[in-house]
Amino acid sequence: MAELVGLREAVAGLVSDGDTIALEGFTHLIPSAAAHEIIRQQKTDLTLIRMTPDLIYDQMIGMGCARKLIFSWGGNPGVGSLHRFRDAVENGWPRPLELEEHSHAGMANRYVAGASNLPFAVLRGYVGTDLPKVTSTIVPIECPFTGEELVAVPALNPDVAVIHAQQADRRGNAAIWGISGIQKEAALSAKRVIVTVEEVVEEFEPRPFQIVLPSVAVDAIAVEPGGSRPSYADGYYDRDNAFYEAWDGISRDREQFGEWMERHVLGTRDFAEYTKSIERGETLR
Amino acid sequence: MTDIATREYTTDEMMTVAAARELENGAVCFVGIGLPSEATNLARATHAPNCVLIYESGTIGAKPDVLPLSIGDGVLAEYADSVVSVPEIFNYWLQAGRVDVGFLGAAQMDRYGNINTTVIGPYASPKVRLPGAGGAPEIAASAREVVIILRQNPRSFVEDIAFVTSVGHRHGGDSRGELGYGGAGPTIVITDLGILRPDPETKELRMTALHPGTTVEEAKEATGWELKVAEKVETTDPPTREELEILRDLKARTAASRKRA
Numbered sequence: 177m178a179e180l181v182g183l184r185e186a187v188a189g190l191v192s193d194g195d196t197i198a199l200e201g202f203t204h205l206i207p208s209a210a211a212h213e214i215i216r217q218q219k220t221d222l223t224l225i226r227m228t229p230d231l232i233y234d235q236m237i238g239m240g241c242a243r244k245l246i247f248s249w250g251g252n253p254g255v256g257s258l259h260r261f262r263d264a265v266e267n268g269w270p271r272p273l274e275l276e277e278h279s280h281a282g283m284a285n286r287y288v289a290g291a292s293n294l295p296f297a298v299l300r301g302y303v304g305t306d307l308p309k310v311t312s313t314i315v316p317i318e319c320p321f322t323g324e325e326l327v328a329v330p331a332l333n334p335d336v337a338v339i340h341a342q343q344a345d346r347r348g349n350a351a352i353w354g355i356s357g358i359q360k361e362a363a364l365s366a367k368r369v370i371v372t373v374e375e376v377v378e379e380f381e382p383r384p385f386q387i388v389l390p391s392v393a394v395d396a397i398a399v400e401p402g403g404s405r406p407s408y409a410d411g412y413y414d415r416d417n418a419f420y421e422a423w424d425g426i427s428r429d430r431e432q433f434g435e436w437m438e439r440h441v442l443g444t445r446d447f448a449e450y451t452k453s454i455e456r457g458e459t460l461r
Numbered sequence: 462m463t464d465i466a467t468r469e470y471t472t473d474e475m476m477t478v479a480a481a482r483e484l485e486n487g488a489v490c491f492v493g494i495g496l497p498s499e500a501t502n503l504a505r506a507t508h509a510p511n512c513v514l515i516y517e518s519g520t521i522g523a524k525p526d527v528l529p530l531s532i533g534d535g536v537l538a539e540y541a542d543s544v545v546s547v548p549e550i551f552n553y554w555l556q557a558g559r560v561d562v563g564f565l566g567a568a569q570m571d572r573y574g575n576i577n578t579t580v581i582g583p584y585a586s587p588k589v590r591l592p593g594a595g596g597a598p599e600i601a602a603s604a605r606e607v608v609i610i611l612r613q614n615p616r617s618f619v620e621d622i623a624f625v626t627s628v629g630h631r632h633g634g635d636s637r638g639e640l641g642y643g644g645a646g647p648t649i650v651i652t653d654l655g656i657l658r659p660d661p662e663t664k665e666l667r668m669t670a671l672h673p674g675t676t677v678e679e680a681k682e683a684t685g686w687e688l689k690v691a692e693k694v695e696t697t698d699p700p701t702r703e704e705l706e707i708l709r710d711l712k713a714r715t716a717a718s719r720k721r722a
C-alpha cells in the first residue's frame with residue numbers, strides 16, 4: 177500500500193547506489209522533481225532505464241549518477257541533441273556510459289514482459305537493422321507454432337520505478353490522464369514504486385483516457401506540485417517549450433552546466449525552491 | 462493546379478507541400494516529429510481532412526491546431542479520437558498492420574532508402590552520437606508504405622550509412638522481402654530538390670521529379686552516390702496559393718503559441 181511521504185524520504189529510503197531505476201513519462205508527466213532529488217542525494221552507479229532520456233537523464237548523466245543507460249531515443253525533442261548524454265558517449269565525461277540501445281517498440285515490450293512476470297517479450301522488428309549487432313539483448317527466436325522468425329527481448333524489472341501522476345486519492349491510488357505513455361507498465365514491472373503527484377484529492381473525477389494505478393502497486397506517494405516541469409501535467413500546466421530550447425545552451429558547455437546544476441539543483445533544498453530559483457530570470461544564462 | 466504562386470516560396474516549403482500531397486484522404490498515418498509532422502498536418506488542413514494521424518506517444522486521430530514541438534505535446538492528446546499506451550500503439554496498431562503509411566525523417570539515407578539516426582562514425586567511438594532509433598525501425602518495417610522526407614545534400618544522401626537504424630530496401634532487389642516484414646518499405650523520398658522513387662526491379666532510388674528551378678546537375682551534386690535519374694523527369698507542380706497560405710498560417714500560429722508558452 178502506498179504511503180504518503182516526503183520526496184526526500186522516499187528517495188533516501190527506496191533508491192540505493194547501484195540500483196537499476198526507471199523514471200518514465202513519455203514527454204508528458206516526466207518526473208523531474210524526483211530526478212533532482214536523486215541528484216541532490218548524489219546517488220551513483222545507477223543503471224538508468226528510460227525510453228526517451230530527455231533533460232532529466234541528461235542532468236543525471238552529466239552529474240555522474242549513471243553507469244549505464246538503457247534507452248531508445250536520446251534527443252532533446254524538437255530541439256536537437258542532449259549534450260551531456262553525447263559528451264558521456266563521445267568523450268566518457270564525466271564518466272564512461274555503457275549503452276543498451278533498443279527501439280521504442282522493443283522497450284515498450286520489455287516493460288510489458290516485466291509487468292507480466294515473463295522472462296522475455298516477442299516482437300516483429302529489428303531484423304535487418306544494425307541494432308542486434310551492438311545490443312546483446314536482441315535475439316532472434318522462431319515461433320514454435322508458425323516457424324516465423326521473430327525477435328526476443330528480455331523483460332525489464334527495475335529495482336525502482338518513478339512516475340509523476342496528476343492526482344492521488346486519500347487511499348493512495350494514483351490517477352493519470354492525457355498521454356499515459358509507458359508509466360503503468362514501468363510501475364508494474366518494478367520492485368519498488370515512487371509516485372509524485374500534483375495534488376491529493378478526496379475522490380477522482382471521471383476523465384477521458386484516465387488510468388488509475390491502484391494503491392497496492394505503489395510504495396510511496398509524494399506531493400510535488402509542478403514536479404514535472406519543464407514537461408507538463410495535463411490539466412495543470414503546459415510543456416515549457418522555451419526551457420527545452422534554453423537547455424540546449426545551458427547544457428552545451430561542461431562548466432556552464434556544472435554551475436547551473438550547482439546553483440539551481442544542488443544549491444536548493446527541494447523542487448519548490450528550485451522552481452523559484454530558475455524563475456529569478458537566471459535560467460537562460 | 463492552376464493557382465500558381467510565382468516563385469514566392471522557399472525550397473523547404475516546396476518540400477513540405479510535395480510531401481503533404483502524398484498523404485491520401487482517409488489514410489492512417491504514423492507521423493514522425495519535425496518535417497513529417499509539418500507535412501501531414503498541412504495535408505490534414507488541405508486535401509486530407511479525414512486522415513488519421515498517429516503519434517508514437519499513443520495519440521490516434523490527433524488534430525493539433527499548432528505543430529507540436531515534441532512527439533507528446535498536450536495538443537496531440539487534446540483533440541485525439543483516442544489516447545492509448547505506448548505498447549498498444551506499437552503492438553496493436555503498427556505491428557498489427559493497421560497503419561497505411563509512415564512518414565519518416567532521417568539524418569542519413571543510402572540509395573536503397575535505409576536510414577541512419579544512430580551514430581556518425583564507429584558505434585563504439587562515435588564522431589557524433591545521434592538520438593537513436595525511437596519508433597522508426599518498426600515504422601519502417603510495418604507501415605504498409607513509407608514516405609521519407611529529407612533535405613538532399615552530400616551529408617544526408619551518402620554512399621554508405623554509418624549505421625542501419627531502420628531498413629528501407631536493404632541491399633536492393635528482393636532483399637527486403639527476406640526479412641518477413643509486412644510493409645513495402647519506402648515508396649517515395651521527398652527532398653528540397655525533388656522526388657525520388659525506387660526502381661521497380663533494383664529498388665535503387667531514382668530521381669523521378671525535380672522541383673521547379675532545380676536541375677539534374679544540382680541534384681547529382683547534392684547526392685553522395687552516383688544518382689540515377691529517370692528517363693523522363695517530371696517537374697513538381699509548385700505550391701498553390703492556398704497550400705502556401707495554409708502552411709504559413711500553421712507555422713505562424715505555431716510560433717505564436719511557443720512564444721506565449
